[in-house]
Amino acid sequence: MNIRLRSCLSAGRYLVIGAATSAASILALVVLLYVLVLCPFGVGIPALPHALRLTRHPAGLERRRAARELGEPIPEPYRNGSPLTDPATFRDLAWLVAHAATGLLLAALAIGLPLGGLRQLAIAGFWWTMPGVGSSLGFAVTSWPLAALCALVGLAFIAATLWLPRLARLQARAAQALLSSGQDAALADRVAELTASRAAALEAHGAELRRIERDLHDGTQARIAAVVLQLGVAGQLYDNDPAKARGLLVKAQDTATDALAELRTVVRSIYPPLLTERGLDGAVKALAARCPTPVAVRVLREGRHPAAVDAAAYFIVAEMLTNATKHADATEIAVTLDSADDTLLIEIRDDGRGGADESRGSGLAGIRKRVEAFDGTVTLSSPPSGPTVLRVELPCGS
Known part of the structure; x- marks a missing residue:
């Protein structure tokens, strides 16, 4: 019973706060309508993007409220660029109209059902102290049978209050359905993200290949070319000047050792x-x-x-x-x-x-x-x- 009572209180609070976002939605729609009326005169056209961005404030508040109610994150679906071409803008407008029409009504139910039920029960119990007091059904309570009927009405109101958690969840689900990105938009965003990461991977791969080519060309290849040249000169000097040829061979060996070390460094940079x-x-x-x-x-x-x-x-x-x-x-x-x-x-x-x-x-x-x-x-x-x-x-x- 305590859990059910806490659930009803939480749902009632959610629906009552929804009256504020409903009022904000009505205000945003009025501002937007005013700007649209001015558009044929050219005055409202520059203000239209700003008016559309204004609608995102109540939508963002409701998105966060619904996420807390449902226990599920509702990410913002907006894209960079003009709100005139953003599909999320039209989803926001659909939510504004729906919430403006239902938010105040559901808040009135969240307040009126429990208070009305308690009032009916109070009338049923104390009608005799103030004969002729009116019931919520429009009749005056002047007898105990009518008081019993009044009590049944009060119990019905109290029973209807138990439906507030469902109404709150329904309101939150509606906000989630209208204010989330949707599967198609989420898929499009995911494709764009993967396309960007693939382009980055190709760019990084190309840069890595250019680095390897540069290291091989400027380092290893140049040293190997020097070894070939030193061996060729040593071969020509071998018969006439063996000592100088031997020095060139030692130098060629050192150059080859350095080339091998550089080649190992390049290989290690590819896959250690x-x-x-x-x-x-x-x-x-x-x-x-x-x-x-x-x-x-x-x-x-x-x-x-x-x-x-x-x-x-x-x-x-x-x-x-x-x-x-x-x-x-x-x-x-x-x-x-x-x-x-x-x-x-x-x-x-x-x-x-x-x-x-x-x-x-x-x-x-x-x-x-x-x-x-x-x-x-x-x-x-x-x-x-x-x-x-x-x-x-x-x-x-x-």
């Missing part, structure tokens, strides 16, 4: 051999061991991930360790890895000066692009006084 030898956990621990700043690595749950995900995670950790050491002046770094529900979670925390900003070229923008290519998420917290916390979620499902 440590990932193949030790897996992601071992590779991150090796990164931590080489970092000049003390790094604590914690692995909550191990899991198997696609090779591309492991490589992305490795480079993300490497970039953040470099940032924390070079830019943040951190004295302690903590790296947490967790594999759960086909998602790899990475959290990197340092006690540095904070104030990390993607727009200032600290490698964070590259990390975000790398993560978005996997349809993952990046959350950065870096207040000016620190600490800096980067949280990355990389989906691993097929």
Whole structure:
């Protein structure tokens, strides 16, 4: 009984507050109608976008109220651009009309049913102290049979009050249906998001290929060409000046050694051999061991991930360790890895000066692009006084 009473009180409060949003809806519709009337004269045309944005305020309030009532988030469906071309604007207008027509009525029921029921019961019990008092049905109570009828009416009102939670939920569901983005709009937004992430992935991939080509051309290829030249000169000098030829051979060997080292560096930048030898956990621990700043690595749950995900995670950790050491002046770094529900979670925390900003070229923008290519998420917290916390979620499902 207590649960039912609390539910009725909560529903009644929701419907009564709905009277305020209903009044705000009526006001917004009046303003919009006034602007539309002025449009043929040219005065209302510049004000029309602003009037349409005005309708978003009561809609946003109702969206938050309905989300609390239903226990489900109702995200805002608005797109960037003019409200005149936004499909969500017309959904808002439909809700304004429906809520303006029903909100005040439902609020009146939420107030009138319980109060009317109590009034009828009071009349039925005390009619004899004030003979001829009127009932809600329009008859005067002048006898006990009429008082009994009045009491039945009061009980009916009280019973109808038990329907308030359903009315409140119906109002919230209507708001959810009209004020949410809808499946088609959500699908369109999702397609746009995936298109953008795919474009970012292709751009990052192209940039990576250009970097590898540049490293091979400017470094390894030039050194190998130098080796070929030195060996050719050494071959020509071998008969006439063996000592000089021997020096060129030693120099060619050193150049070849440097070329091999550069080639290994390029290969390591494509897919670090440590990932193949030790897996992601071992590779991150090796990164931590080489970092000049003390790094604590914690692995909550191990899991198997696609090779591309492991490589992305490795480079993300490497970039953040470099940032924390070079830019943040951190004295302690903590790296947490967790594999759960086909998602790899990475959290990197340092006690540095904070104030990390993607727009200032600290490698964070590259990390975000790398993560978005996997349809993952990046959350950065870096207040000016620190600490800096980067949280990355990389989906691993097929």
